[in-house]
Amino acid sequence: MAPRPRSPRGSGEQLADEIIAATTDLLMELGSGDAVSIRAVAQRVGVTPPSIYLHFQDKDALLDAVCAHYYERFDDVMMAAGEGIDYLWERAVAQGIAYVRFAIENEVVFRTTFARVTEAGEPxxxxxxxxxSAFGHIRETIEEGMATGLIAPGDPVPVVMQVWSVAHGVACLMVTKPGLPWGDDLSTAEGVMRAVCTGLSQVPVNWEHSGSDVR
Known part of the structure; x- marks a missing residue:
């Protein structure tokens, strides 16, 4: 490993960004957070392992930073998914499908993100x-449904968790068990999302309302 030149004062944030970028590259190359080591990251960046610990407490914290950085783009994905869809239930399905698609297209990060157990009160x-991102946009949809009478009024959080759990469950199955008969598209995921939305609705759902293909 070629020694890295001494960093100028105030460059700690830049080094942290380089560490995250190097870890991301290694994660994608190796396909698993377990396979990524602090030593390998240090070699990739051109620093010593103790330099990594100046910015990240341990490997879990480093992988968490990588996943958080990666998921920052998910807010735009969720916004784009519901954009221009006036019918609330079609929008909810589109958001769920966006969640599933993002998980499939970024499966290494998805698996790494949810491999770590999070204790209550320690996000x-x-x-x-x-x-x-995910929770916030689904909550906006659920609150609009409650305001317009499509969903029974009350605390939106449990309803949001129901919708999110369904989307996540489908995503998890499709990522970890791709050999199951899912078909060539996301029609199964769409059907599951439509089922949960139909169950939540206080009025009959018209799935032909928008005529859109959310897949």
Whole structure:
């Protein structure tokens, strides 16, 4: 390993970004967080292992930072999924499908993100990002449904967790068991999302309302 030149004062944030970038590359190359080591990251960046620990407490914290950085783009994905869809239930399905598609297209990060157990009251960086993206956008949809009478009024959080859990369950199965007969598209995921939305609705759901293909 070629020694890294001494960093100028105030460059700690830049080094942290380089560490995250190097870890991301290794994670994608190796396909598993278990296969990534602090020593390998240090070699990739050109620093000593203790330099990594100046910025990240341990490997879990480093992988959490990588996943959080990766999921920051998910907010735009969720916004784009519901954009231009006026019918609330079609929008909810589109958001669920966006969640599933993102998981499939970024399966290494998805598996790494949810391999770590989070204790109550101790959210990780990735938890906080997901709460502001996946949870936040689904909550907006559920609150609109309650305001318009499509969903029974009350605390939106349990309803959001139901919808999120369904989308996550489908995503997890499709990522970890791709050999199951899912078909060539996301029609199974769409059917599951439509089923949960139909169950939540206080009025009959018209799935032909928008005529859109959310897949």
């Amino acid at each position: 990780t960086l990735t938890d906080e990002v997901l709460l502001s």
